[in-house]
Amino acid sequence: MTAFLNYEQQGHVVTLTMCQPERRNPLTGNTAVAEILAACEKIAADSSVRAVILTGEGPAFSSGGDIKTMQQQSFGDVDGMRIRDDYRSGIQRLPLALFNLEVPTIAAINGAAVGAGLDLACMCDLRVASDKAKFAESFVKMGIIPGDGGAWLLPRVIGMARAAELSLTGRMIDAATALQWGLVSQVVPPEELLNAANALASEIAANPPQVTRMTKRLMREGMHQSLASLLELSAAYQALAHQTADHREAVSAFLEKRTPEFKG
Helix, strand or coil: CCCCEEEEEECCEEEEEECCHHHCCECCCCCHHHHHHHHHHHHHHCCCCCEEEEEECCCEEECECCHHHHHHHHHCCCCHHHHHHHHHHCCCHHHHHHHHCCCCEEEEECCEEECHHHHHHHHCCEEEEECCCEEECCHHHHCCCCCCCHHHHHHHHHCHHHHHHHHHHCCEEEHHHHHHCCCCCEEECHHHHHHHHHHHHHHHHCCCHHHHHHHHHHHHHCCCCCHHHHHHHHHHHHHHHHCCHHHHHHHHHHHCCCCCCCCC
């Protein structure tokens, strides 16, 4: 079986490209989960990485679950508990890995992001899209539920009402609607997609990397913690931030009216 993910680093930015375009970059029935998890571990351990771009090769970002694999599960002699365990040990590890990855992630959505493909985009911190991209939380159309965390992720990105509209109808929306709804922050022509994603990644990567990682962690923790708990965590992180060389460099550069040089 061919590799699913291409890992490329330019400077402080890693680009992960899903490269099974002939299958529309599915997340099941292949090594997608294992390869994305391995990439997350590699990125987390590499202090030189300051931003990550996730994109797809070909006409689709990701088609989500592989239909042939679903057919084997649904029509074969597979116990329900086995399916449950497959989800828990398989695709459900993706949202946890990307949620816990402290390096900021940008989904560069080149084409259709459908089902788990849409949820994968929502696992990232930021999303930019080609004007050819389309989006659907289409599980209901296949007679299944969002088994990969979509029911938690999508409402936090676009709000409960919009998420319910997409999830309960299975409707597909275009890039312009995704921009209007706040699902993506930019829509650009296809040939400008990676340039736009790289510009955003470079802007992030220009900041102090340790503080950037802590800021992402705070925002993620804030999604499920109380204000009081988050303030306690913020105080601890701020104590660490004040002691970094990059903080001293930022203050010195501001006072000296020069561009700071952050080393992490």
